[in-house]
Amino acid sequence: MAYAGPVRPTETATVVWHPVAAGAVTIAGGPLGARQAANRAAAIPSGLKQLREAKNVLNLEIAAGRAEGEAVGPIFADSDVHKWLEAAAWEYGRSADPALLDDILELTGLLEKAQADDGYLDSVVQLRGLERYSELEWSHEHYCAGHLIQAAVAYSRTTGRAELLDVARRVADHLVATFGPGRNPSLDGHPVIEMALVELYRETGERSYLDLAKHFVDTRGRGTITGGRDVGYYSDRVPVREATTVEGHSVRAVYLAAGAADVAAETGDAELLAALETQFASMITEKEYLTGGLGGRWEGEAFGDPFELPNDRAYAETCATIGGIQWAWRMLLATGKAGYADQIERMIYNGFISGVSQAGTEYFYVNTLHLRDRSVPDHDRTPARGRVGWFACACCPPNVMRTFSSLEGYLASTDADGLQLHQYLPGTVEAGGLKLTVATDYPWQGKITITVDQAGSGETTIGLRVPAWAEGATLTTAAGTDQVTAGEYASVRRTWQAGDQLVLDLPLTPRLTAPHPRVDASRGCLAIERGPLVYALEQADQAESVAVDDLRLDPAGALAEERREDLLGGVTLIKAAGSGPDGPVELVALPYHLWANRGPQPMRVWIPLR
């Protein structure tokens, strides 16, 4: 079934491209396919178990009148159930497992029962008898509602069933009746409701949801959110359409920006879109780690000042990179600029999948770029503990789950002329009158073979993203082999026949990357990259146990590849010339996202020069 993915702009939205329906894309293996399979087989069952043990589900049972007791956990405990429900809904869409549906319906039944007559639904606030919306800067009531709405949209799209959507619509109708011009002017401290309301508008056609989302975007940035922190923490210092950068809590900032991009698309607001382009450019130039990690400050889980990007104290919350992917996808659809798809790729292959173990059931909250020798695990979230099964504040694990579960929704798009492939995963894509098979061992190898299995009549354009790092890339068609330009889409227009092939060859020569000269923390260092993958030195791979912290890189030395099928499910290592305290030594780098799959141990991305 060609169900829509997480983002489905309306036909009248001002977007250059529309996403290919998630249900019209399949992923068949490859590293991300393996992660997606582990997500379904291990993470989602484990996640529900964790939500039961942490009593998030019990809160709903009590609120539904099916159990007794007091609410347990953080005020936003419901949101993690909602994110799990969203993940489960996408999984059910891909493959309809009755047991999974039973779990979805059990939780949906609890939400129906727990919901107040006027549509309000937040079990922790209800059970604790707190006054609704009295502390919206910290109560996360809109945040919980937003995640519920997103889950309901996913369930509606994948099943066509209304149970959860009915609950979500009652929540949204209640919000519309309560907030907006002439009503309660308060804003939630943690955005996500903006994205959610726009998507609910897209799903139902109810204009008041879009209007309320626009209201929340338009009224933010006026310093009205008080709650013990500087207004910048809540992205409430500068109006969204006047801001030139991102600031404050990184997850909040990118969720807000993604929601603003949705509002801009559905209202044709070119000024707002332009402001978001400026903010995104500032973020990736000044406030993003090489890994796609966002947020250089532990304090406030925040973006720091421009170029404040410490490696050993990187925060780079998994959720922030996920929000970055969501924002970048909306910007890609709105602008058709390849750089946004490059960013999605950087984030997915590095700062996102670093957030979860290969097995799929252990998580990093914080994605550091440097773990020092003898680092002390002094904090719930410290990377020095390695990945763990759950957190007291468990935002990241179910966020990882729903992202893997909806990954098909971020890979391809269409326009009136044809279709565009943004990410290269093995599998199939059906859109624009074409059915394609993509065969590739990317990102380990750079050859991507696209075969036309079915074609309609008339000319259609296939656009293929050529990443900005892929200088020297070639595209082979029936007419021959041509160089294609890095950082753009290579387009081929013709009347396709079944059996036609396109072969895109992206050179994956390992490269050394220099930091921005203003990033003091990385000055005098280089990083190793290969294709979309950022590499790191991890202690387990280094010869003679020379401490990672003592290794130096010789930038004049050659970079050599070594394929190791026996290591971590198959991995391409890169060997570089360098030195330790006692003389020359070979440095061995592995993809950053795989670090700490052999236990926590010293690691660094940026390597000092000899």
Ligand SMILES: [Zn+2]
């Ligand atoms: Zn998180």
